[in-house]
Amino acid sequence: MSYKDKFLAYYKENIHREGSDRLLEWLLKTDFFTAPASTKFHCACEGGLVQHSVNVYEVMMEKHFDPEEDSAESFALCALLHDLCKAQFYKVSSRNVKNEKTGQWEKQPYYSIEDVFPYGHGEKSVFLIERFVRLSTSEAMAVRWHMGGFDDTAKAGGFAISQAYDKYPLAVKLHLSDLEATYLREHGTSSVRNR
Template structure:
């Protein structure tokens, strides 16, 4: 458990938490492409789109990599997948893992 301050009461409480042990540290997008291609062939545009779907949140971009710009220029699908990922996360799911029922 981890200590957490309840904002309403001001009291510290113990809450369960989780950690992630990445047994295959290959990169989020790269790992997705690698795992998918074990079962089916991807087109180049699909592989690039999956690789760069995190956009500016990708660790390579945070580290100063400019390849994402070239990927987005050359493969419009990559831009579309990134935008749909943002829409899903921030507009539909509102930062949660729950999709609202319509």
């Protein structure tokens, strides 16, 4: 089963909130299922964004889901859509790279960023999701702060992230799942030519 097929199965099985059909319809019109998850770090390959989204969902369900306390719909919304901000965000460019064996310069593809809506990272994902589906406060906090200390606002020394993690366990669970998927499960998935 492809990552796109897994994503669609998880989405349709768990997300039934008003507007979720329209959100999925919009998502299918974007490059979400072919875009990379990054330009050079994790899943920097065609389909890397959907691969990463599925990986985060699977880690979150395996490691952090408590059926007595957690909502399967919240986990699916947050994990599958936390990086929605990366749809329509990357483009394939090319650059000249010297072939070490032949000494010749060759054009090679790479991903570059073309952010037409520079609204931040987590907050942009929340904004895009909420164009279609209403998030609970805890879901919005989880998506907003999924980057943890890698977020520019957190680096600036703000205490909002600490307060969000203290009040909303879902935010901590999403952040931990994002870290594990990125650094432990997606090792070696960083090439635009990795198709």
